[in-house]
Amino acid sequence: MKFLQLPPQVQWSIAAIFGLLVLATVVVRVLAAVRPQANWTELRQRINSWWLMAVVFTTAMILSRRISLAFFAFVSFMALKEFFSLIPTRRADRRVLFWAYLAIPAQYYLVYIEWYGTFIIFIPVYMFLLLPFRMVLVGETDGYLRAAGTLHWGLMVTVFSVSHAAFLLILQLKDRPDEVVGPGLVLMLVVLTQLNDVCQFLWGKSLGRRKILPAVSPGKTWAGFVGGVATTTLIARFAGPLLTPLDATQSLIAGLIIGIAGFIGDVNISALKRDLQVKDSGSLLPGHGGILDRIDSLTYTAPLFFHYVYWLFDWQTFGAGAVGL
Amino acid sequence: MNHVLRFLFFALLIRPILLVICGLNVRHRERLKCDGPALVVANHNSHLDALALICLFPLSRLSKLRPVGAKDYFFRNRWLAWFSTRILGVLPLDRDRKSGRRDLLAPISDALRDNQIVFLFPEGTRGDPEELSGFKTGIAYLAKRHEEVPVLPIFFHGLGKALPRGEALLVPFFLDVFVGQPLHWSGNKADFMEQLTRQMRGLAAEGNFPAWD
Numbered sequence: 001m002k003f004l005q006l007p008p009q010v011q012w013s014i015a016a017i018f019g020l021l022v023l024a025t026v027v028v029r030v031l032a033a034v035r036p037q038a039n040w041t042e043l044r045q046r047i048n049s050w051w052l053m054a055v056v057f058t059t060a061m062i063l064s065r066r067i068s069l070a071f072f073a074f075v076s077f078m079a080l081k082e083f084f085s086l087i088p089t090r091r092a093d094r095r096v097l098f099w100a101y102l103a104i105p106a107q108y109y110l111v112y113i114e115w116y117g118t119f120i121i122f123i124p125v126y127m128f129l130l131l132p133f134r135m136v137l138v139g140e141t142d143g144y145l146r147a148a149g150t151l152h153w154g155l156m157v158t159v160f161s162v163s164h165a166a167f168l169l170i171l172q173l174k175d176r177p178d179e180v181v182g183p184g185l186v187l188m189l190v191v192l193t194q195l196n197d198v199c200q201f202l203w204g205k206s207l208g209r210r211k212i213l214p215a216v217s218p219g220k221t222w223a224g225f226v227g228g229v230a231t232t233t234l235i236a237r238f239a240g241p242l243l244t245p246l247d248a249t250q251s252l253i254a255g256l257i258i259g260i261a262g263f264i265g266d267v268n269i270s271a272l273k274r275d276l277q278v279k280d281s282g283s284l285l286p287g288h289g290g291i292l293d294r295i296d297s298l299t300y301t302a303p304l305f306f307h308y309v310y311w312l313f314d315w316q317t318f319g320a321g322a323v324g325l
Numbered sequence: 326m327n328h329v330l331r332f333l334f335f336a337l338l339i340r341p342i343l344l345v346i347c348g349l350n351v352r353h354r355e356r357l358k359c360d361g362p363a364l365v366v367a368n369h370n371s372h373l374d375a376l377a378l379i380c381l382f383p384l385s386r387l388s389k390l391r392p393v394g395a396k397d398y399f400f401r402n403r404w405l406a407w408f409s410t411r412i413l414g415v416l417p418l419d420r421d422r423k424s425g426r427r428d429l430l431a432p433i434s435d436a437l438r439d440n441q442i443v444f445l446f447p448e449g450t451r452g453d454p455e456e457l458s459g460f461k462t463g464i465a466y467l468a469k470r471h472e473e474v475p476v477l478p479i480f481f482h483g484l485g486k487a488l489p490r491g492e493a494l495l496v497p498f499f500l501d502v503f504v505g506q507p508l509h510w511s512g513n514k515a516d517f518m519e520q521l522t523r524q525m526r527g528l529a530a531e532g533n534f535p536a537w538d
Contacts, residue, residue, distance in 0.1 A: 077497075081348065085483065085499040088536035094486075098496050278533060282499060283350050 006062070009242045010183050014058050017191065021051055045287030053285070053294070057190065061183055065169065066112070068186075072166040073108040078291045079158035080104065082282045086272075086292075087154070090147050092140035099134050100151055103127050107159055111166045116318035119167060123160040128152055157268075158292070161299040164306040165189055173245060174314040184243035185309060192239065192255065193301045196232040196262040203227025217270040220263075229259030250312060257308055258301045265300030269293065327411040328388060334412050335376075336384060343373065343380045346497050347487055352531065353504040356477070357381060361389050361440040363507075364476045366464055368525065369446035370485030375413070377484060377500060378444045391416050391436050392444040416443065430467055437471050447521075460525075465517045468510040475507035478521060480528035486537055503528035 006014075024047050032040040060071035084097055103123060110119040132148045168189060169182040204224025212220045233255035240251020269292055273281060282290020343349065359382055367374060375392035382390055396417040399409040409415040416432045428434075436443050445467075447460040468476050483500035505524045511517045 078348075081497045081499060084497075086535060089486075091537060094489075094492070094496050095494065098494060101497060276535065284348070 005180070006183055007180055010187055013187055013191070013239070013243060014062075017054055017058070021047070021054055024050070042287050047287075049285040049287050061186070068169055069108050069112055069166050072162060072169075073104055075291065075295065076104050076108075076159045076162045077101070078284065079162065079295055080154060082284075082290050082292050083154040083158055086276055086278060086281060087150050088146075089150075090140060090143055092138045093135065093147055093151070096131055096134045096138065096147075096151065100127070100131060100155055103155055104159055107163050108166060111163060111170065114170055114318045116167070119163070123155055127155055131155075157299050158295075161303050162295065164302040165298065168302075168306055168309070171309070172316040174316055177316060179245075181245055188236070188239055188243045188254070189258070189301060189305050190298070192232055192236055192258045193262050193297050195235060196228055196259050196301075197266065197297055199231040200224045200228030200263065200266075203231070213267055216274060217267050220267065225263055228263070229256065232259035232262070244309075245313060246309070254305060254308060257304050261300040261304045262297035265297040268300065269296035326388065326414045331412050331414065332384065332387060335379065335387060339376050340380055340384070342495070343377055343500070346495070347483075348497075348499045349377065349380065349502055350499050351381065351502045351504065356504040356506065358475070358477075358507075359383065359386050361442045362437040362471070362474045363442045364437065364464070364467060364471070364474055365442060365444045365479055366447050366460075366476060366521065367444065367479040368481055369448045370481060371488045371490070373484045373488050374446065374481060375444055377481065377502070378479065381479075381502065382442070386442070389441050390414065390444070391441050393418050393433060393446070395420050430463065430470070433467060434470060437467075437474050460518060460522060462514060462518060464521065465510075465514045468508070468517055469514070472510045475509060476521070477507050478505035478524045478528065479503065480505070480525055480532075482529075482532055482534055501532050501534070503531055 028040060028043055028047060032038075032044075057071070060068050080101065084100075089097065107119070107122055110122055131151055135144065135148060165186060168185040171182050171185060173179055173181060200220075201224065204219070204221045204227075207223040207227065208221030210222045211218060212222050212225050233252055236255025236258065237248055237252045240246040240254055241248055244251070246254060269281070273279070280289030281292035284290050285294055288294050365378060367378060375394070378392065379387070379390050391414050394409060394413070394415040394417065396419045399413075399415050400406040400417055409417075416436055418433070419429050433443055433445070445464060447462075447464045464476070468474070480503040481500065482503075483498045486496070487498045487500065488495050505528050508517070508520055508524065511520060
């Protein structure tokens with residue numbers, strides 16, 4: 001049983017996530033019984049979708065490393081597909097889009113073989129050079145810049161950014177290579193990013209008055225932002241030392257990064273949706289919207305948290321040696 | 326129909342492609358009734374249209390689902406005819422008007438009397454991708470002949486992007502499906518066609534589709 005190979009703190013955290021979901025389900029049931037006149041459908045749908053996401057995510061994490069990586073690759077695929085379905089695309093670029101999709105297996109294969117040097121430049125350099133070349137071969141120049149720009153932007157947001165969460169999973173400390181640190185780091189990133197969303201929402205609902213970015217996201221308030229970042233930082237201060245090699249101060253800073261970056265990632269996708277004049281990016285997750293709506297914060301927190309952690313410690317050197325080239 | 330092969334074909338190949346690699350985004354799913362008889366009419370952009378309609382219904386209903394296809398296309402050789410009959414469950418529609426005074430719509434009528442759910446594309450042919458063209462009136466004759474059978478309009482968007490006419494490479498896109506209100510024969514052909522067209526245009530207007538040009 002792979003579950004037992006995870007560090008006990010990670011096991012306890014997974015148990016805590018489900019504890020929290022049971023609590024949320026019970027609270028909403030009780031509230032709905034006390035005040036049946038209010039509409040609880042959306043909150044209920046939202047929590048049901050959380051159950052689904054928690055079960056899928058933890059199952060993927062527990063089963064094996066391959067399955068965890070495949071899970072992140074699938075999330076990238078769904079997000080990129082949602083993005084390509086939302087934006088205006090050119091008929092002529094059908095085959096270019098197909099090449100863009102192929103970046104997903106390539107990028108996650110690089111994670112799988114632990115080839116950091118290529119993982120970090122594959123999309124920003126190679127895909128950046130390849131897609132316009134493929135477009136030139138098609139030969140359609142009307143709307144060329146818009147197409148080249150939007151396609152690469154989508155790849156960066158949905159594949160490059162998200163794949164950093166997957167790379168966290170395979171990190172190993174140089175001086176303690178036998179210690180399993182990856183799952184703890186991923187759990188800290190993903191759970192804090194999602195908790196940060198929930199906290200910003202709850203603080204905003206209860207105290208929020210002054211709008212923070214009315215032109216982009218009218219629902220967001222200063223109270224939601226500050227309360228959310230503070231709560232996330234506080235939770236990180238205690239979760240970090242338990243789950244990861246980070247000490248208390250380092251965890252505090254990590255919490256601050258996740259809190260602030262999560263907000264920016266959220267409004268980044270809000271601005272995209274406002275530009276495209278849609279309310280939700282899709283309908284995959286009832287109560288939440290689409291997959292982009294759910295991973296918006298993660299597209300900012302994953303690379304920033306990853307590079308902070310990567311800078312803090314000495315990791316096993318990845319590269320040609322690790323692949324045996 | 327070969328029920329076992331048909332079930333495997335849809336369960337293992339078509340549903341994974343359409344529900345996972347593409348993904349159906351269904352609006353007003355509650356209007357879909359899984360019990361026949363029913364006449365489902367949809368716009369036609371891609372070979373995947375009929376398959377996507379079948380995927381809207383649960384696998385347990387598979388044996389009741391019958392797409393209508395042009396006889397000159399789906400039965401043009403032995404192998405295709407076998408596949409169309411046994412696997413797709415196509416009801417052949419003879420588009421050749423010179424073929425005498427036979428009742429061209431008889432296979433469809435038989436299926437409806439047998440409580441089946443029949444899929445029909447009244448645009449006649451796959452048009453330009455993602456463009457709605459005019460409806461042929463055969464649907465009105467069917468509605469008149471089977472007054473008790475509901476006619477359910479469904480509007481598709483995205484299949485023409487994922488697999489347009491003349492292309493063999495499938496590019497994943499989310500597919501939008503809009504289910505309309507069931508219609509019944511109104512006593513007048515022009516009036517019925519007008520209602521159907523208005524519903525389709527209304528469903529098309531519900532979506533906020535990105536430009537594709």
